[in-house]
Amino acid sequence: MRARLSLTAGALAAALSLVTAAAAAGPGSAPDHARNDLPSDLRRDPGSTPGSGPDLRAERGPAHTSDGQPGLLAPVLPRLLRQGAATSTDPVRSTVSPGVTLTRWDEADPRGAQRFSLLTVDPSVPGVSLDYAGPRRVSGTATLPTLLSPAYNGPGTVAGVNGDFFDIGDTGAPLGTGRDVERGVLHARLSGWTSSFAVDRQGRPWIGEVPLRASVKQRPGLRITNLNSPFVEPGGIGIYTAAWGTTSGYRVTSGQKRGVRMVLVRGGKVVRTRAKLPSGQPIRGVLLVGRGPGAKALGTLRKGARLDVTWGLQGGPRMAISGNKVLIREGLVEVVDDRVMHPRTAIGIDRDTGEVLVLVVDGRWTWSRGATMVELAATMADLGADEALNLDGGGSTTMITRGADGRLGVVNAPSDGSLRKVANGLQVRYRPPGG
Template sequence: MNRRSAVIASCGAVFALLTVFVVPAGAAPDGSAVVRGVRYRQFDVAGAAGTARVHLLTVDLGDRHVRVRLLHPGAVAARETVSRLVETAGAVAGVNGDFFDITETQHPGVEATGATVGPAVADGRAMKAAVPPGQRFGPAPPPGITGREVFGVGVDRRARPGRLRLVGSVRTAAGALPLGGLNQYALPQDSIGAFTMWWGTVSRARAVCGTDTDRSADCDTDAREVAVRAGRVVTVSGGPGAGPIAPGTTVLLGRGSGARRLAGLSVGDRVRVRYGLVSGSVPYAFAIGGFPVLSGGEPLPGLDDRVSAVRTAVGVTPGGRRLLLLALDGSAGYRTGLTVAEEAATLRTLGAAEGFNLDGGGSTELVTRERGGIVIRSHPSGGAERPVPNGIGVFAVP
């Protein structure tokens, strides 16, 4: 399928003894090489709310011995600390990634999934699509953001921002039905979403809650699931399920009119499910969600310049060959952080032409691998590592 992604390959869990070190504020080396093509340094920036400490990884994508990939715990609806993600994947460094479904206090009895907001591509294959804009978690993005925005590295080994749009269909004897979601914690109203083995074991009940404009709205009572294997319906049920999805099986979950369309299917019926994420440019080898803050070397209009916080961001210099992974320190002396506008200005000062904001606050973390183990360079603002659903990993290759 040209310029489209399919299903993500397995990222097997590795259970190993993990040694993690936290570097005292101000004690980490400045401008040191992590491996060939990857350098780490730290410096301070004056922000409106006080001094912020920046931890920065500079990655030379032109070096054939360096790769950047999506870090994830093997499922969309799962979380792990950045240090564990880096360790199990064999990365030499990493930062946290996209915003995610962290709490469901508005929906009593519904489990928070831990799944990310935006699209994700791992090893050139689609992992998930974006939730509707009104279902987002995280700070308000600048005007015009659709929720489908990503930052990643193309198959040409150049980093770039872009958008990933889900294109898919469910073909039955009665005709083709549009596909509205892929492994996401919130489906559009009146749509049908596809869930694969890469969703994980968490309940899919959250996917039918809220509306396209209101995350806290009630859950649909009109929902239906159909499991498809080898081109035929194998099970049908009257609501969202939970537990693992077998390899080779796709679960179709419909809400509203989408559920009523699935109601016409019975066990044994032929069904063909097709989907992909379309980038409109060079296909992504890796992509992660968030929102842009810098374009063509200029800050986007409408960036927040009032709320300071600990933040994670990624930037790329002109030509897409040098990647900047930035995380603010969360220790007591620097916890005031920066505004989104100040974050964009910092990336610009570092030479970035494009900048992208990732999850922040207690999620912000940058780690490197040293001889003694994994080193946490940026101190988590909550005092301990927060498990996250994905991140950006830097790898050394022969």
């Protein structure tokens, strides 16, 4: 945990009052919650309302990518002053399972109070594993407890957090890359939204770019840009499979109706080609959707033509899930925004220990203001992360762990005041060796 030094008695007193107010809800309480319950912190603080920040009169910044909520702008204060006047409660640690630990603490500086929840996961411990947790179809959403339930993603879940940014106002599908250990590659893009957390075939975690690699054997010139994405890149060609769900019509072409085409491939042959996009129909086979030049290229295919469509991910990871920005790369902070505060979720890797660090920062509450991107990266670096990635935040920020009674419960305070339905999550499993 970070060491702090005081600069001025006045600044320290102000920070102490903030951290005392934040600590009133008690990060160490972390009771065992029934599935889908909100943490007692929310119920115990009736004076707070969803979306309330440290100062409702504060200047508003840009909206969060997924939920469109504007973030409060943090006061411009020298970093040395903020660090010197910062205070922290003693961390409260609990063992979730062998190899998985939960740590909670509060901090405060002249910008306001913050609450942190940290999962430390050691993938080298026998029985511990990380996986993608998603709904039954890519174009669907569910609350994190539902996604982590045995009915959706198998037994053995001991913890998890929300994952990728997603198309919250339309299809609900995630924006980036997703690979499940059991189900394989579910969604991906050739470019954009490819920054991901992944685990390789040897079980080693890494953070980097994980783009789609797709091709058509008989037509190597076809440019495949998307797999089960909320929309096809302009000029590109998207692949849609049964994992997507039912066809979404012109929603996947961003409303574009001219210069589009669909080609349905089944059993390695073209069985249908049309200039109109169907909606609400089951996908039986591989559906190719083109826009502009992509549609023109698809228009040269004829019914009955042989077509072998293949896809995978660069680097061949065993599992992968995207975020939007790399926070830390090879020990260096890569983000620059130190003004806009939101609830945040991040994942990082400590190369010295091999541990995976999963952090959530509560925000939009009077007792926890959220964090800027620079603050998030700095916290991850202080915790030991050599690489770190920003996952979806805002009202999506949710962390769940298994309690002493064996049930999964929420340990942070989602800013909506209720559990948001999200596109996917990161699943932490523990299965006793030989069990």
